[in-house]
Amino acid sequence: MPHSTGPSRALSRRAFHGSLLGLAALPWAAHAASGKPVLLGIDAEFGLQNSTSAQAIELGVRIAVDQINSAGGVLGGRPLEIVTKDHRSIAARGIRNIEEFAAMPDLVAVMGGRFSPVVIEQLPILKQSNIPFLAVWSAADVIVDNGSKPNYAFRLSLRDSLAMPFMMEQASKRGIQRVGLLLTNTAWGRSNRAAVDKYSAAHKLPKVVGTTWYNWQERSLIDKYNKLLEADAQAVLLVANDDEAATLVKEMAALPKDKRLPVLSHWGVTGGRLFKEAGAALKEVDFSVVQTFSFFRARPAVLEPFMATARKLGVQRIEDIESPVGVAHAYDMTHILAKAIQLAGTTDRAAIRDALEKVKLHDGLVKRYAPPFTPTRHEALGHDELLMARYREDGVIMPVQT
Template identity: 55%
Template sequence: MFIGLDAEFGLTNSTSAQSIQLGIETAITEINAKGGVLNGRSLELIITDNRSMPARGIHNLQKLAATADLVAVFSGRFSPVVLETLPTLAKTQLINLAPWSSADGITENDFRPSYSFRLSLKDRYAMPVMLRYAAKKGAKKIGLLLTNTSWGRSNLNSAQRYLATTDKLLSVGTAWYNWQDDSLLKEYQVLLRAGAEAIILVANDDEGAALVSEVAELPAEQRLPIISHWGVTGGNFIAQLARREALDHIDFSVVQTFSFFNLVPARIEQLMKTVLQISTITDVRDIEAPVGFGHAYDLTFILARAIDMAGSTDRRVIRDKLELVTDYDGLVRFYAQPFTADNHDALSVEDVFMARYTADGLIRPISMMTN
């Protein structure tokens, strides 16, 4: 029995797809060791590379949908890819499990029944947490620095919804940049001149590293706090900085939903025994893009529960059973009922927190840091 993963493996410096893969394979190894699903059938992973291109993602899903005994496909980091594949999912009755992409439309759409399920951050949840954090830091005026994609527009909508409910924050404007631009300084300075006291950044690792590198070279009074969406954590962000010390000169934080720092040592020890069986990783701190791992691991176990409840590999039945899974104690949280007929998002705003990069490149919850 097969599970698919279509993600951005061919994208330079990306670590998100590899982290998702490791999370799935760790869960599969544990599930198979306990007898698999459907009274003894093993799960296997099939991988395809969309290179972050929607057209390639659609092509890959069409091929995966025709694979016998393939029950579901995990998607990767990029919301624009997942959003473009939604019609294909509906047409082929292929279940999409999203462990990273955060655009609201991935689960908030008009497809009925919807075959898209997410255990991940959602822009509707991320923006309020990021904006409240800006206010907590004393900012009253914020600037939005967004990627000119469906992901960026999703975040603009989420920011506008939240700002309409509060008089504590005012947006001085929105600056747009194009995907994979190698400089965001011009857009940053537009917001700075407009009076922004903090920047809300929606970017991936390469663009985020470019901005941090540029801002670190500005005079201290021009270096605003940068509160970032988590796209920066999906690749080798630290390695792409012009100088590793750049983060020492900037107040840079990033939104997250999972951290290995939140797990008890016994859970980490048990997890790493499996990870070591299937990879060369010996320390949990060496698992890059940790949210991808944690989300994919939990989603795989929830899928296995749904398969057993369905009693077959019929994707339509498994889709229905995903809405009925209950009481799973995962890495990210305990799920009383991860999905329902009315809600295909397993996480909530209460699962979202702010984090920082440590000196050794780890992502640590701010609540656990002493300074």
């Protein structure tokens, strides 16, 4: 059974009972793995109230690990085993977690969670420890563009320099000429501001007419929103997580209809229970969010074996999957890591880092990666994967037809 040093609410919510039997997904063995485990760490915000992102990442990893181990594991029969640690969105905890991961023999990589500010604070200890860091949610550019040579950070996720230009493009397609930015006063917010500035230098529209900043856990955002309204913004580009977004949505819903601007949101809001937190107010606001993936658009040839294993872990329908991008990214990244371990032929972290740059092909849920990474590109996703989505009446995140 996998180690766990932090809470794992995804497992309690879903019926993970009995042994995990999965599908034969990898070609190098035909029997279940039973040797000495190879460890994969997950460091994420498991204990953060109302958060679903860490649990989504763990679910994606567990589905992939079940398939890999059922097919014989790695390195001639060694199973992958998961070790979870909870940083609760607190950087100091995250740094301590990386130190503890680094001391574990046979731990080959750490997969990170949603919060870019935590990951940014972890970068020095990650560099010192030479642990391959697999970013499957955090979007700040500097996580991968960190200046390290060799670079141990690999991302299969959105990045801010893709997200904000895409949101600006989507606003323009809707005929919006003036936008206001409502940003979190963190490294993540500043990363997004830099991405908008770069986009605006090359495009006349939409024009940014104002920027307001809020601090984490502020109880009201309406004064920041009203400043953008007074600046004559026609829409708001929001960089927030679910709790702040829910606060904003409820405050906007209380305004007259002609004062409720469309909101185009970064995807941090889908890492928690925005639909539940915002309640009926969400129906009163034009709210859309950028995503990299939707299970409703997944290719059947990849989705069907994924769901066959997911059902054994208690997930019966794609509509039951919370924070879907986290699940899909972690699932694909785990399979890519397994291929890199095979290429390396060892649990040596430096060898696995090098091998991640040499995996030639993976046919994943999100896309066909050919290749996932190269020595000069540690970003697996690009503009072509981006889409806008909305919350359906039952809270399911659905892609928007554009």
